Amino acid sequence: MPDVPTGEDDANEEGRPTTAPARTRRPRLNRDLVLAAALHLVDTEGLDALTMRRLGQILDRDPMALYRYAPNRAALLDGVTELVIQELVIEPADPDWQSQLRQTAHAFRALALAHPHVVPLLVTRPLSTPLGLRPLGTLRPLEQILGLLTHAGFSPENALHIYRAYYGYLYGHILNELQELIVDPEENEDLLRLGLHRLPAKEFPHLRSLAPVLADYDGADELDQGITILLAGLQERLRPDAAPER
Amino acid sequence: MPDVPTGEDDANEEGRPTTAPARTRRPRLNRDLVLAAALHLVDTEGLDALTMRRLGQILDRDPMALYRYAPNRAALLDGVTELVIQELVIEPADPDWQSQLRQTAHAFRALALAHPHVVPLLVTRPLSTPLGLRPLGTLRPLEQILGLLTHAGFSPENALHIYRAYYGYLYGHILNELQELIVDPEENEDLLRLGLHRLPAKEFPHLRSLAPVLADYDGADELDQGITILLAGLQERLRPDAAPER
DNA sequence: CGAAAGTTTCTACAATGTAGACGTTACCCG
DNA sequence: CGGGTAACGTCTACATTGTAGAAACTTTCG
Numbered sequence: 001m002p003d004v005p006t007g008e009d010d011a012n013e014e015g016r017p018t019t020a021p022a023r024t025r026r027p028r029l030n031r032d033l034v035l036a037a038a039l040h041l042v043d044t045e046g047l048d049a050l051t052m053r054r055l056g057q058i059l060d061r062d063p064m065a066l067y068r069y070a071p072n073r074a075a076l077l078d079g080v081t082e083l084v085i086q087e088l089v090i091e092p093a094d095p096d097w098q099s100q101l102r103q104t105a106h107a108f109r110a111l112a113l114a115h116p117h118v119v120p121l122l123v124t125r126p127l128s129t130p131l132g133l134r135p136l137g138t139l140r141p142l143e144q145i146l147g148l149l150t151h152a153g154f155s156p157e158n159a160l161h162i163y164r165a166y167y168g169y170l171y172g173h174i175l176n177e178l179q180e181l182i183v184d185p186e187e188n189e190d191l192l193r194l195g196l197h198r199l200p201a202k203e204f205p206h207l208r209s210l211a212p213v214l215a216d217y218d219g220a221d222e223l224d225q226g227i228t229i230l231l232a233g234l235q236e237r238l239r240p241d242a243a244p245e246r
Numbered sequence: 247m248p249d250v251p252t253g254e255d256d257a258n259e260e261g262r263p264t265t266a267p268a269r270t271r272r273p274r275l276n277r278d279l280v281l282a283a284a285l286h287l288v289d290t291e292g293l294d295a296l297t298m299r300r301l302g303q304i305l306d307r308d309p310m311a312l313y314r315y316a317p318n319r320a321a322l323l324d325g326v327t328e329l330v331i332q333e334l335v336i337e338p339a340d341p342d343w344q345s346q347l348r349q350t351a352h353a354f355r356a357l358a359l360a361h362p363h364v365v366p367l368l369v370t371r372p373l374s375t376p377l378g379l380r381p382l383g384t385l386r387p388l389e390q391i392l393g394l395l396t397h398a399g400f401s402p403e404n405a406l407h408i409y410r411a412y413y414g415y416l417y418g419h420i421l422n423e424l425q426e427l428i429v430d431p432e433e434n435e436d437l438l439r440l441g442l443h444r445l446p447a448k449e450f451p452h453l454r455s456l457a458p459v460l461a462d463y464d465g466a467d468e469l470d471q472g473i474t475i476l477l478a479g480l481q482e483r484l485r486p487d488a489a490p491e492r
Numbered sequence: 493c494g495a496a497a498g499t500t501t502c503t504a505c506a507a508t509g510t511a512g513a514c515g516t517t518a519c520c521c522g
Numbered sequence: 523c524g525g526g527t528a529a530c531g532t533c534t535a536c537a538t539t540g541t542a543g544a545a546a547c548t549t550t551c552g
Contacts (some may be wrong), residue, residue: 028549029499052540062501064541073540120370126425127366131460132441139445139453146452156452157459165472168418169411176414179372195378199385206392206402207385213403214377226411229483233475274518275530298509308532310510319509 026060034059034069035079039118042080046117050076078129081121082137087111090144097152098231104145105170105227106220112174113219119178123171142167158238169230177219272306277315280305281325285364288326292363296322324375327367328383333357336390343398344477350391351416351473352466358420359465365424369417388413404484415476423465 027033037058042050052073056063070076088111094100112119126134142163149159196204196211273279283304288296298319302309316322334357340346358365372380388409395405442450442457 051538053538061499064502065500067541068499120366120373123369123421124366127421130441131426132444136445136449139450143450143453146456150452156456159452160456160459161468161471164419164422164468165415165475168422168472169415169476170418171421172414172416172418173410175369175373175417176410180377195376195380198378199382203382204385204389206396206405207389210392210402210406213406222407222410225407225483226414229411229476229479230415232482233479236478237471237475297507299507307530310533311531313510314530 029059029061029065029069031069031079034066035076035083038076039080039083039115042117043115047077047120050080074128077121078125078135080118081125082135084111084115084118084122085141086137088141090141090148092144092147092151094148095152097148098235100148101145101166101231102224102227104141105166105223108170109174109177109219109223112178113181116178119174123175154238162234162238165230165234166227169226173219173223173226177217177222180214180217181219275305275307275311275315277325280312280315281322281329284322285326285329285361288363289361293323293366296326320374323367324371324381326364327371328381330357330361330364330368331387332383334387336387336394338390338393338397340394341398343394344481346394347391347412347477348470348473351412351469354416355420355423355465355469358424362424365420369421400484408480408484411476411480412473415472419465419469419472423463423468426460426463426465 034055038050038055041055041058050073052063052066055076056066059065066076070079088104088108090104090107091100112122126138131139145163145166146156146159149162150156154162196208196214199208201208280301284296284301287301287304296319298309298312301322302312305311312322316325334350334354336350336353337346358368372384377385391409391412392402392405395408396402400408442454442460445454447454
């Protein structure tokens with residue numbers, strides 16, 4: 001528990017003779033402040049560190065104060081997810097939809113790598129909320145991509161299909177990449193060798209021999225290849241400017 | 247809290263004059279029994295229902311007894327994931343790798359739909375364990391797919407790339423599909439309409455107009471299309487029997 | 493200055509995961 | 523078959539968590 005006042009008695013530091021001094025260093029709370037603090041906490045210490053008490057302590061409030069800004073902890077998590085998703089910027093103006101999608105994919109990847117602990121929320125939290133009821137911020141990328149694609153000449157239905165394949169792959173890639181990466185990259189290779197060495201040679205011949213390849217993983221490149229493949233396939237199957245005929 | 251003895255005092259039912267009678271209806275516990283019960287619980291009531299106390303109650307043991315079979319709750323969850331993954335069968339013999347991958351994809355999808363509450367574990371739990379240290383059961387599909395692909399003539403490196411793109415898309419599709427489906431399909435359409443209707447028309451024109459299309463979603467078809475696209479792209483890019491030249 | 497609305501805190505509680513010591517049962521070997 | 527040993531199960535206890543409800547404080551505005 002770092003970066004906390006840690007006063008014995010966590011009242012304000014100087015006594016309170018004057019009426020106004022306690023106000024210093026306690027800007028009025030609001031939802032954005034709370035969520036920002038929550039995100040920071042998750043980023044630096046992981047999901048489990050985000051407890052009401054801990055967050056209250058960081059914001060120098062009683063934990064109960066947080067309930068003014070989120071009805072419960074789950075809502076707080078949703079807020080964090082939304083915050084992260086909102087960082088994603090899409091340029092729906094660009095007429096070159098392929099390069100646009102590619103660029104967005106990399107932006108998304110960067111986002112995920114910047115907030116690895118949030119990714120599990122990102123991919124699973126929406127499972128608890130039906131699409132129609134999600135916070136607007138969460139739906140915006142979907143809308144924008146749809147816009148991008150219809151603007152490029154796809155029928156709405158095809159745009160939706162493309163979006164699904166695209167986001168599907170994107171999510172999956174991110175999960176894959178994080179799985180190979182989240183560990184301390186220093187010991188990564190050793191751990192990998194050691195770990196794979198443990199596997200029974202007869203049962204896992206391929207995996208074992210791939211240790212070196214697994215060790216140097218280029219996520220950006222892997223993503224780019226995947227997107228390329230996908231886009232090529234998509235373009236061939238669903239032509240823009242064509243009637244929906246899939 | 248259904249299907250539980252619910253005796254006031256949960257000692258054995260008749261007193262204990264004889265020494266052996268309490269044994270009835272209490273088969274000796276073992277890891278598989280515990281995990282099976284855990285999976286069943288998760289399947290029927292969701293992840294949050296899986297508490298040590300609840301599981302102990304179901305197995306008619308003190309909650310502490312479970313710690314003989316899993317060092318902690320997280321390990322239990324991992325066990326459940328592994329259990330589900332092991333249900334996935336892959337036929338590495340089939341020389342037609344494309345149809346094999348397609349078939350496996352559908353098998354995986356079926357698995358996910360059969361255990362929707364486990365999917366979040368499936369995709370995120372591995373994040374906590376470096377690849378080299380995962381339980382064998384978890385790595386087996388990876389190994390098998392690699393086998394399948396090298397057997398089909400791909401270089402090990404290319405096999406790995408294909409695996410990544412493939413599993414990436416697979417994971418992503420599943421997450422997407424569950425997001426559109428997990429709600430009670432009865433009220434699904436209404437909820438969707440209502441939900442989307444809430445969106446500001448100016449900001450979300452495309453999404454709003456897609457409500458009907460969103461409402462009838464054919465996951466199997468969507469998956470199949472995606473796989474087709476991906477495989478086509480892959481085949482074109484990485485030919486089997488060719489030297490690795492990507 | 494005083495009332496009303498909005499914030500923050502205090503107190504309290506039920507539920508959870510799990511450590512440690514203790515009892516109980518099953519099994520094995522002489 | 524009898525006793526010893528190791529595996530299995532239980533009991534008690536505790537620290538931590540989310541959060542309800544009422545009370546106190548702060549700010550705002552008439």
